[in-house]
Amino acid sequence: MNARLPLEHIRIVDLTQAWAGSYATQILADMGADVIKIEARSRPDPWRGGYSASRGLSAYPADGPGERPYNRSFLANSVNRGKKGITLDLSTERGKAVFLKLVQIADVVTENFTPRVLGNLGLSYERLCEVRPNLILLSMPAYGLSGRYSPLSGIGGTIEPMSGNCWLLGEPGGPPQTSGVMYSDAVAGINGACAVLAALYHRQQTGRGCHVEVSQQEAMIAMLGEFFARGDPEQLDRQGNTDLQMAPHGIYPCADEEWLAVAVRNDEDWHRVLTACADTPGLDNMRFRTAAGRRQHRAELDALLESWTRARSARDAEAILLAMGVPAARVRRVDEAAHCPHLTARRFFLEDQHPEVPGRHRTAGIAARLSETPGQVRGPAPRLGEHSRYVLATYLGITDAEYEALVAAGITGDAPPEGVA
Amino acid sequence: MHVSQTRDLLSGLLVVEIGCSLRAAFCGKLLADCGAEVVKIEPMDMSAQTHEGERLWLDAGKRSVMLDWRAAPAVEVLTRLLVRSDVLIEDQPPGALAARGLSPERLRADNPRLVHTSITDFGSDGPWMQRPATDLIISALSGMAALNGLDGRAPLREPGSQTYLLAALFGFIGTLTALINRDVTGRGQHVEVAALEAVASALTPYFLRASYQGTPQRRRKPGEDTLMRCRDGWLSLIPYSDRTWEALIALYGLKVNPNDPYFATEQQRRANIAQIREALSPVFAQRTRRELFEQLSPLRVLCGMVMRPDELPNDLHLTERGSFIRHSPTNGSPAGTLPGPGFRVAGDRPVASPLTALPEPGVDLNVALSHIGMTPKQAGEEERP
Numbered sequence: 075m076n077a078r079l080p081l082e083h084i085r086i087v088d089l090t091q092a093w094a095g096s097y098a099t100q101i102l103a104d105m106g107a108d109v110i111k112i113e114a115r116s117r118p119d120p121w122r123g124g125y126s127a128s129r130g131l132s133a134y135p136a137d138g139p140g141e142r143p144y145n146r147s148f149l150a151n152s153v154n155r156g157k158k159g160i161t162l163d164l165s166t167e168r169g170k171a172v173f174l175k176l177v178q179i180a181d182v183v184t185e186n187f188t189p190r191v192l193g194n195l196g197l198s199y200e201r202l203c204e205v206r207p208n209l210i211l212l213s214m215p216a217y218g219l220s221g222r223y224s225p226l227s228g229i230g231g232t233i234e235p236m237s238g239n240c241w242l243l244g245e246p247g248g249p250p251q252t253s254g255v256m257y258s259d260a261v262a263g264i265n266g267a268c269a270v271l272a273a274l275y276h277r278q279q280t281g282r283g284c285h286v287e288v289s290q291q292e293a294m295i296a297m298l299g300e301f302f303a304r305g306d307p308e309q310l311d312r313q314g315n316t317d318l319q320m321a322p323h324g325i326y327p328c329a330d331e332e333w334l335a336v337a338v339r340n341d342e343d344w345h346r347v348l349t350a351c352a353d354t355p356g357l358d359n360m361r362f363r364t365a366a367g368r369r370q371h372r373a374e375l376d377a378l379l380e381s382w383t384r385a386r387s388a389r390d391a392e393a394i395l396l397a398m399g400v401p402a403a404r405v406r407r408v409d410e411a412a413h414c415p416h417l418t419a420r421r422f423f424l425e426d427q428h429p430e431v432p433g434r435h436r437t438a439g440i441a442a443r444l445s446e447t448p449g450q451v452r453g454p455a456p457r458l459g460e461h462s463r464y465v466l467a468t469y470l471g472i473t474d475a476e477y478e479a480l481v482a483a484g485i486t487g488d489a490p491p492e493g494v495a
Numbered sequence: 496m497h498v499s500q501t502r503d504l505l506s507g508l509l510v511v512e513i514g515c516s517l518r519a520a521f522c523g524k525l526l527a528d529c530g531a532e533v534v535k536i537e538p539m540d541m542s543a544q545t546h547e548g549e550r551l552w553l554d555a556g557k558r559s560v561m562l563d564w565r566a567a568p569a570v571e572v573l574t575r576l577l578v579r580s581d582v583l584i585e586d587q588p589p590g591a592l593a594a595r596g597l598s599p600e601r602l603r604a605d606n607p608r609l610v611h612t613s614i615t616d617f618g619s620d621g622p623w624m625q626r627p628a629t630d631l632i633i634s635a636l637s638g639m640a641a642l643n644g645l646d647g648r649a650p651l652r653e654p655g656s657q658t659y660l661l662a663a664l665f666g667f668i669g670t671l672t673a674l675i676n677r678d679v680t681g682r683g684q685h686v687e688v689a690a691l692e693a694v695a696s697a698l699t700p701y702f703l704r705a706s707y708q709g710t711p712q713r714r715r716k717p718g719e720d721t722l723m724r725c726r727d728g729w730l731s732l733i734p735y736s737d738r739t740w741e742a743l744i745a746l747y748g749l750k751v752n753p754n755d756p757y758f759a760t761e762q763q764r765r766a767n768i769a770q771i772r773e774a775l776s777p778v779f780a781q782r783t784r785r786e787l788f789e790q791l792s793p794l795r796v797l798c799g800m801v802m803r804p805d806e807l808p809n810d811l812h813l814t815e816r817g818s819f820i821r822h823s824p825t826n827g828s829p830a831g832t833l834p835g836p837g838f839r840v841a842g843d844r845p846v847a848s849p850l851t852a853l854p855e856p857g858v859d860l861n862v863a864l865s866h867i868g869m870t871p872k873q874a875g876e877e878e879r880p
Contacts, residue, residue: 093700101696105672128762148707152700199841211841219841221816228793231721232799237730240722240801242654243643250729250801252720253653254642254712261837264664270839271671272504272529276878278678279507285841292818293837299521300655300802302819302833303548304794310804313654315640323631325640325649333650333771335635339627401627404816405650407639408698408712411707416623416693422692426703435706440667441696443618445599445685489751 079106080447084274087180088112088157088171091119093230093259094290095186095214096153098266103156104440105449110176110465111154111456113352117489118458125490135431144458144490145430149453152437153263155426159456161486162464164195168404169485175196175470178205179396181277186214188225206282210273214266228290230256237294242301244312261297262290281291321368322347325405328378332388333405336379336395341365346398347379354382389393394428412436428454459488468483497795502850503838508674509866510582511536511573512557513564517656518614518690518862519586520553521663522670525557526582526843528836533862534580536573545643551822551831551853561857565570575867577602581668581683583611588783589619599685604647606856610673610683614666618689628690630656637694638711642701646714662690707829718769722801725779730787733797734771735761808832817844820851827852 076118083153084107088099096111096119106390113119116166123131127139130437139148163169174197185203191200199211213219216228217236225326232238234252244251269286274312277283300318301310310319317323325335338344344362350356356378361367368375383391388404395402405413413436417423425434440449466486481487507532520535527533535557551592574597574611577583582700583602585592592598599611607614613619626632631652634640639658640650649682677683681690697704705711721731734740740758743749751774757767764771779787784800791798802810808819820835822828826847835845845851864871 078680080672082673098701100699103666115858128631128760133704136709137827140814147704149700152703185693213841217812218818220817221812223792223812226797227797229733231731231733232797234800235722235729235799238727238802238804238807239654240600240731241803243651244766245644245651249724250722252731254644254714255698257639257697261661264661264668264697265837267669268525268664269670271675272838273840274675276504276672278675283750286506286838287841288838289816289818290719292813292816292835295813295818295834296658296837297653297660298553298655298804300549302548303552304810305548305831317631320629323629325651326636327649333629333635333640337629337631339629341713379783392516396626401628401629401632402634403628403635404637404846405635405641406635407641407705408701409710410730411636411638411695411772412702412705414636416617416621416626417691417695418623420618420692422695423553423702426706431707435703436701437703437706438695439692441665441688442693443687444669444673444676445687446682447673447680449672451560456509468636474743478813 078447080448082106082108082183084108085446085480086110086182087176087183089183089185089187090214091186092121093149093153093256095184095266095329097260097263098212098270099157099184100153100155100413104451107260109157109158111157111460112162112173114163114460115487116163118144119150121147122155122458123147123149125494126374136430142430142432145449151428153424154455155451155458158461158465160462161459161488163485164197165485166485168483170196172466172470172480172485174205177209178207180209181274181467182210182212184212184214184266184270185188187228189213189215189219201281205298208277208278208281210270210283212266213285214262214268214288214290216290218292219280220286221373230259233258233262233290233294237291238298238301239294242298242310242313244314245316246312246316248312250312256343256407258294260289262288262293265293269396291399302426305354319365321365322375322379324376328383328388328391329385330387334383334388334391335403335405337401339401340367343369343400347395347475350394350398350400351379351382352365354368354378421490424451430457448486457488458490459486462486499527499840500834501841501843501845504529504840508532509579510534510584511577511581513583513585513587513592514587516683517553518662518666519584519658521660522584522612522614522666524553525663525667525836526584529878533557534576534859535559536562536564536643537665538565548830548831551829552833555822555828555853555855556851557864558859559854559856560860560863564597565595565634570597572864572867572869573597574605575869576863577609579611579672579866580606583609584614584666584670585612586614589615589624598599601682602798603685606683608681608683610677610686612666612672612686612688614662614688614690616690617685618692627875630658631695633658633690637691641695642714643713644714646716653803657693658690658694662688665693665696718772723772723775725782725784725787727783729801730779730784731799731801732775735764737854739765739796742791742796743775746790747775749774757878797798817846820845820847822847829853
């Protein structure tokens with residue numbers, strides 16, 4: 075157990091839901107921030123999959139949704155580890171009063187509603203600063219706080235197309251695609267963590283808080299900078315696995331129905347490929363001698379390299395090219411990557427143990443490693459309202475009788491509302 | 496009084512960047528976008544080899560110092576500069592800096608407040624530490640490529656070099672976390688980010704899924720995507736919720752019995768997405784992306800137009816927000832229209848200014864030397880005007 079975590083002096087009151095916002099605050103929780111995640115009992119985080127399993131998110135463990143499916147979703151449990159979870163109905167005056175008391179002792183508030191929501195609740199940044207001067211507020215609306223689309227909701231499946239990523243993702247000549255995983259949420263989440271950290275650093279220097287925003291659309295657009303930088307319309311078609319500079323550069327089929335990624339960075343790599351693939355006629359053609367030539371004859375080159383990969387297993391092909399020093403890798407599925415010998419040797423993975431999910435579950439660890447005060451994951455994702463009583467009593471001095479009255483009024487608690495399946 | 500500009504956030508911070516790839520360059524850019532003074536050390540004039548637009552994207556707002564850190568006199572200059580710096584961002588192969596006397600231990604002995612951030616492919620230990628890699632290789636090894644693309648077809652990386660940009664973003668996270676902690680402890684530290692781990696972190700939900708369910712997510716079959724063809728392109732439509740389904744039926748008079756067991760619940764609609772696409776395709780084929788988007792969005796139907804990247808700088812919403820920075824030669828930069836940062840102070844509009852101009856390669860040597868009280872002559876360099 076570390077004596078000190080780098081952000082252990084920071085408290086975050088977290089209203090975010092689903093992936094992007096929850097991931098932002100999970101990154102900060104991993105670094106030691108005390109994150110209090112707030113959900114409404116009437117409307118829990120959608121990544122819990124609802125109170126019954128009928129929404130069909132298919133997010134439950136192999137043994138099924140169980141009695142409390144909302145505590146067993148891999149989605150919610152993957153991005154809320156190490157947080158405290160409470161329920162609070164912000165649409166009631168009493169709920170709001172409790173919330174403002176929490177804000178009073180917080181450094182940061184985070185939210186990813188559409189821009190009108192906080193204001194409609196009477197909880198604008200200005201109002202929050204009345205109870206906690208120099209507060210940092212992170213807002214993560216799909217399209218930002220301003221502009222004509224700002225009132226609209228969005229998710230990864232709509233942000234990726236609106237940012238240009240879909241247009242570029244896909245096979246050359248084929249239709250555009252969304253990523254397999256609503257990946258723009260992860261990008262927005264990481265940007266959210268960046269925004270909070272920059273604001274915290276600034277506050278520590280100046281004493282001033284600020285309102286920072288992540289437009290999830292802009293966060294994704296920022297990942298495509300090289301396409302705007304190049305400004306060549308011909309390079310704005312579906313990319314497949316081609317690269318603007320390197321060739322050959324692709325993922326090729328092998329004899330065992332697996333795939334091999336190969337990237338030739340420069341002429342040295344190309345000479346290594348020629349040595350490794352000496353049994354493939356045509357590769358030594360002078361047309362391929364320079365990087366420009368290889369880019370120009372990319373399709374021909376890909377076909378030749380594919381004839382070489384198709385003649386051997388992905389593992390053999392990877393070993394041959396790696397032995398020559400060529401960047402090559404058999405494509406790993408996530409379940410294989412989870413047992414990657416390199417990441418295992420580096421003790422990157424975590425074994426998540428959740429009280430409502432049997433077993434130990436391997437998941438990704440902390441990507442930014444600090445030598446002196448490393449982050450640390452402090453427990454699994456909270457069950458619905460798991461820390462409601464604890465946080466209200468310990469942080470705000472609310473008595474048991476007051477807590478029970480709030481539960482009876484439906485404002486907080488650790489269970490779905492009465493009558494909900 | 497509150498901060499009003501993104502460039503105020505990190506003003507006063509002195510950063511040295513020793514980069515050989517997008518990993519350090521993009522991390523340095525993120526710091527410069529927030530107002531840090533970023534001194535980019537370039538071993539030689541790379542401007543001829545680097546696309547001008549890419550330099551504008553990555554290096555605008557930085558200072559450029561040409562210094563071959565692999566040569567002894569330059570190491571001395573660099574060491575003295577690092578004594579005065581808050582942050583070193585570098586992405587050199589493991590051991591390369593240490594071989595020149597610039598190990599994390601040595602640097603922090605000289606400057607205990609230094610935050611030294613190394614952003615590599617695989618980190619500084621482990622069996623793959625020296626494995627040759629690129630963005631594509633990281634995408635293949637991390638599980639990311641295996642999630643993208645169509646079942647039976649080649650896995651796909653995200654367009655561009657996004658694994659390296661994710662590593663750079665985590666470099667920023669680690670650096671800022673260490674700086675915030677420095678205010679508490681008075682001491683800097685070494686921060687290490689491996690691109691492979693950054694991408695794995697971004698895929699956290701899918702790692703947990705593979706363990707919970709015993710099976711990984713597979714690539715989609717054709718037709719399982721949310722993208723639908725319309726008159727002038729594609730629209731992504733998320734048609735599962737009750738509200739959306741009712742709106743689609745009412746708006747377009749779909750010939751579907753709303754109580755049809757195939758479509759009655761969200762779960763059934765998810766399972767029968769192919770039939771939903773079939774029912775909608777004649778309606779969508781007659782309408783443009785924008786017609787559909789502007790008709791459906793106000794009804795809170797989740798949808799998004801598939802935009803070409805070159806449409807974005809002139810899109811009205813993004814123009815209203817000032818999402819793109821338009822560099823003109825009058826600012827001292829080459830012309831170019833580039834995405835602004837992925838986060839900002841609310842209400843701020845990032846704009847091109849002399850502060851965000853692209854430096855001429857090597858032009859800032861005098862400035863860098865003035866930080867350490869040296870003249871170019873003492874540093875063995877020729878004076879520049």
